[in-house]
Amino acid sequence: MAKDAIVSSEMAKKFATEKDTPYQRWVREQGLDIISAHFVPNLRTVDLKPWAQRGGKAVFINHEASRTSNDCYVCEIAPGGKLTPQRQLYDEMVLVLDGRGSTTVWNDAGQRITFEWKAGAIFAIPLNCWHQHFNGSGQQPARYVGVSYLPSVLNLYDDVDFVFGTKYDFKNRFNGEPDYFSSKAEVEGFLSRTNFVPDAVALPLITAKERGAGGGHIRFNMARGAMASHISQFPVGTYKKAHHHGPGAHVIVLSGEGYSLMWPDGEEPKRYEWQPGTLIVPPNAWFHQHFNAGATPARYLAFKNWSPRNSQGVPMSWISRRLGGYQIDYADESKLVRDMFSEALSRHGLEPRMQDAYAKELETLPPLK
Ligand SMILES: [Fe+2]
Incomplete structure (x- = not known):
């Protein structure tokens, strides 16, 4: 639905x-x-x-x-x-x-x-x-x-x-550790176990090609809690792949300038312009896609607590629709998406820098069923 x-x-x-x-x-x-x-x-x-x-x-x-x-x-x-x-x-x-x-x-x-x-x-x-x-x-x-x-x-x-x-101490969550809110972090894969990030805008990220266009990514598990969060960054002239998931992902723009498209399956995308401080909360199962239309890298933070995964533990929103996942490959997006992006960049005298991402995707793109 x-x-x-x-x-x-x-x-x-x-x-x-x-x-x-x-x-x-x-x-x-x-x-x-x-x-x-x-x-x-x-x-x-x-x-x-x-x-x-x-x-x-x-x-x-x-x-x-x-x-x-x-x-x-x-x-x-x-x-x-x-x-x-x-x-x-x-x-x-x-x-x-x-x-x-x-x-x-x-x-x-x-x-x-x-x-x-x-x-x-x-x-x-x-x-x-x-x-x-x-x-x-x-x-x-x-x-x-x-x-x-x-x-x-x-x-x-x-x-x-x-x-x-309720009077109860969850000692496995907090036990008075003196460095609990220091900025130390244990990074494993994309996941950083930490309880405090002093500056999310400047934090170094990890390279992630799975969500498209050479972006940086880092995921957090803070205070050993059940809330998930992540930061994604995408370079000038690039945009992410569209995907959908359940309700409640709160996307907050940390830096850069651009726009997002959001749409329920089968309907025309609507465009939302963003800047640092913008909040986007995609409705349940609406596709959404983020575009860096500015002259600097763009970065956002997402807070959420529910993410459907496949039997291997991979979020469905990272998996191609061609495999039954919830992500639209660049090869399958509408021409309108690319035309709109070119037009938005041209206001800064820029052109899309997506050719590498498109080509790389083709190397591993699952066949259309
Ligand atoms: Fe999302």
Whole structure:
């Protein structure tokens, strides 16, 4: 099911009581606005409202598909301010959008660590640890975006006190290790085991040809949690292959300029222009494809927690449609895709640099069935 599949309002009414969820009720109780969109032009400038429960200002971002799997919010801490301490029975990934500050993490056993961050940092909150964020500047606000799988947990237990108030230390996740939030990383394949990336914009990546056009890639498992994240970069004059997957992947542009196409299978692609700070959350099973249309390399970060894989453990979204996967090979994309890209680059006096990627793909392209 990739299309919207809209039915009559009479039929929809019969399912209306099942549409509302404990997560949605909790969101409404927070008294914040909800940006219900799969494209947000700039997280740095979205309007925020005071969030009594956390002590900062914030806005929720979720849409029809993503709100069943992932919570996303943007939060700002006032100059010299701090948020209320919180613990939570779910993993949360954080990207700092603006400013600088620090976070203190502690458990019931009394183990406590404080680490500092600034714009561009990524970290995870260890499961059920108490944590508190502080703005390190007396002049500038500090703003971050947090993504988690809160809807799955809240919808499962339907008990806010349980999710935010259970006294239990997951010692295998956090045990007071003094270097827990240092920038050390163990890299294996594409996967980096780390709990803190000080600067996601400058982090060196690993070469990945599987997603197209000589891009760099790195995947993270932070705080030994169940949230996945990765960074992808693609050079000037290149674009990624189109693919689809389940709901809830939150793609945040870190650098560069370009656009993405998104479309449900069988429909015309729609174009979304991006810049650093743009958020794209592809709806369930919609194809999406990212294009670097600018004069510098482009880089994005994705937070997500669910990824269908084949029996070998390879994400379906990395596998050719010709093999039954969810990725469209360059050889199978429509002419419109290439024409639009050439036109976009020509505004910078640039031309596509895709010939090598097209040729390389042909070396291993599975035959059409
Ligand atoms: Fe994707």
